[in-house]
Amino acid sequence: MxxxxxxxxxxxxxxxxxxxxxxxxxxxxxxxxxxxxxxxxxxxxxxxxxxxxxxxxxxxxxxxxxxxxxxxxxxxxxxxxxxxxxxxxxxxxxxxxxxxxxxxxxxxxxxxxxxxxxxxxxxxxxxxxxxxxxxxxxxxxxxxxxxxxxxxxxxxxxxxxxxxxxxxxxxxxxxxxxxxxxxxxxxxxxxxxxxxxxxxxxxxxxxxxQCSVYSCLTERTDAVLNISTSAQLTISMPLGFQPPEAPDPSSAVTYFPYFNGDYLAVAASLNGGNVLAAFVGMVAQWAQELGFQVQESAIYPRIIQAALAQKHSKLSVQPTIFGERHLPELLASVSSIGASELSLGHVTRALCRGLVENLCSMFPVQQLQELGVSRILGSGSALARNEVLRQEVERIFPFPVLYGKDVDxxxxxxxxxxxxx
Structure with missing residues (x-):
């Protein structure tokens, strides 16, 4: 600092x-x-x-x-x-x-x-x-x-x-x-x-x-990826940038006022760690309905461990159970379901990949490259505790990813x- x-x-x-x-x-x-x-x-x-x-x-x-x-x-x-x-x-x-x-x-x-x-x-x-x-x-x-x-x-x-x-x-x-x-x-x-x-x-x-970004962003070529309760991907816009005068309700990228007259381009997803929490809650509820009592705190590490054993999954999960601000009526879906990929590991892997893909669809790689991004700073409690999410971030984004940066x-x-x- x-x-x-x-x-x-x-x-x-x-x-x-x-x-x-x-x-x-x-x-x-x-x-x-x-x-x-x-x-x-x-x-x-x-x-x-x-x-x-x-x-x-x-x-x-x-x-x-x-x-x-x-x-x-x-x-x-x-x-x-x-x-x-x-x-x-x-x-x-x-x-x-x-x-x-x-x-x-x-x-x-x-x-x-x-x-x-x-x-x-x-x-x-x-x-x-x-x-x-x-x-x-x-x-x-x-x-x-x-x-x-x-x-x-x-x-x-x-x-x-x-x-x-x-x-x-x-x-x-x-x-x-x-x-x-x-x-x-x-x-x-x-x-x-x-x-x-x-x-x-x-x-x-x-x-x-803005304060979270301010605590870690030192280079304009860095993008900050945060996955906590929700998820955000952001980059500082060039000096002198001014947002359009009228809003575009269909745009997934919003321009947030930052410090010193600058703006951040932000893809702010409503779906992040809250989706994983809902998934864990669903598993716990199913277990209870079958007559078993399993603590949610015990489920999370086990499904992550199971997902680490499945490096790939053909399952496709659109994880938007909370919609998105630019698409408030958007629902979640699961497709490409095969009989051989119904394990918790396959589903968890596909869910984590879906969360990252959803964010990438909101702020595409090509757009990030056009803005000069050379590195991603990864942060957030969900990303820190979930190795599967980190693997999917590194697979989907063609940039070096730096973890452990103080984002607070x-x-x-x-x-x-x-x-x-």
Missing amino acids: AAADGPGPTCVLGIDLGTTSVKAALVTGTERGLALAQSCSRETQAHSDSPGAAPQGMEQDVQKIIRALNECLAALPQQQLQQVTHIGISGQMHGVVFWKSDKGCKWSESGPGPAFEADKVSHLVTWQDGRCSPTFLTSLPLPQSHVSLATGFGCATVFWYSRNRLKNSGFPVHLLPEVGDPGSIAGRTTCAWHGIPQGAKVGIALGDF AAVGAAMVMFHSK
């Missing part, structure tokens, strides 16, 4: 409020650059099956997310937290939370020090939410943006509430936050927090995707604060 020129913060806390976990990272700055001093992550287990949730809704309990954040900070060294001067915040993108007026949190002294808890807030309606049907989305005004509106996007969700739950129709523009520059200061901490001094500067919230949204959020004094 390179440090910013001139004097600046010496210890920054980066926070990433992810889809399934929360992470906090302490990054320190020295004359020799930036270094990760300490980090901690906690599963949020925040998914909510609220009886009031909409059909196909995907909501999370905000209190559980904040509780996981407080647990992360409580696990970090107090001595280093006391040196924090800036806080960078990142998190899962597109979703929306509502809170009342100046409420939204309350401070508690019940633990080792002051901590805030969620108060008078709605559930988080996440980016995975499916309540906005294609018909509903086409009834909305066209956005003045190059990005198409999709279900799970906060503004679409607000429109849905205005038509289905709120008294007045029309979009409440006053609810939208002001857009600021990355790295700019949103405010200061009002209380000491897990040892962090009162008055520490807090940066505006940043997208977890919490670290990226901290780095932005260092580099944007």
Whole structure:
């Protein structure tokens, strides 16, 4: 990591409020650059099956997310937290939370020090939410943006509430936050927090995707492939690139605003590790229906081991059980089924290959080559723990693939604060 020129913060806390976990990272700055001093992550287990949730809704309990954040900070060294001067915040993108007026949190002294808890807030309606049907989305005004509106996007969700739950129709523009520059200061901490001094500067919230890319992307010829809950393949566009003025709803590639006026070309698939998790859940359910109790945590390593024994499979799996934003009604399918390839190993191998092929179909190799890609940086929890996925990435993409590069949204959020004094 390179440090910013001139004097600046010496210890920054980066926070990433992810889809399934929360992470906090302490990054320190020295004359020799930036270094990760300490980090901690906690599963949020925040998914909510609220009886009031909409059909196909995907909501999370905000209190559980904040509780996981407080647990992360409580696990970090107090001595280093006391040196924090800036806080960078990142998190899962597109979703929306509502809170009342100046409420939204309350401070508690019940633990080792002051901590805030969620108060008078709605559930988080996440980016995975499916309540906005294609018909509903086409009834909305066209956005003045190059990005198409999709279900799970906060503004679409607000429109849905205005038509289905709120008294007045029309979009409440006053609810939208002001857009600021990355790295700019949103405010200061009002209380000491897990040892962090009162008055520490807090940066505006940043997208977890951009922060993840920022933490690892050093060359414009590198593409970043991330497979975690979902999957993304991205590359930094050439200097001076400007996206089209109007969105193309049929395009699988979206241009995300990045830092310093740059843009990322992103193929953002809704299907990644969540598909593998659904497959494992299906196997566990079948076993239970046959009278056997098998823990899902025991199934995953076994099916991966079985797939490693099958180097090839003629099975073809289109794994898009969650659709795609540019094709929301897309379903999954299995074809080329032969009697000799019905083992769990064959199916798992084909499923992993299908996930990578789906991403490649969204951002074709030829297009990557035209943009000058020379290497792929592989990241994400699903890719890290699944050797079959890594084999399929290396088979499908004709570029060297580098694993083990630090790709971390919490670290990226901290780095932005260092580099944007």
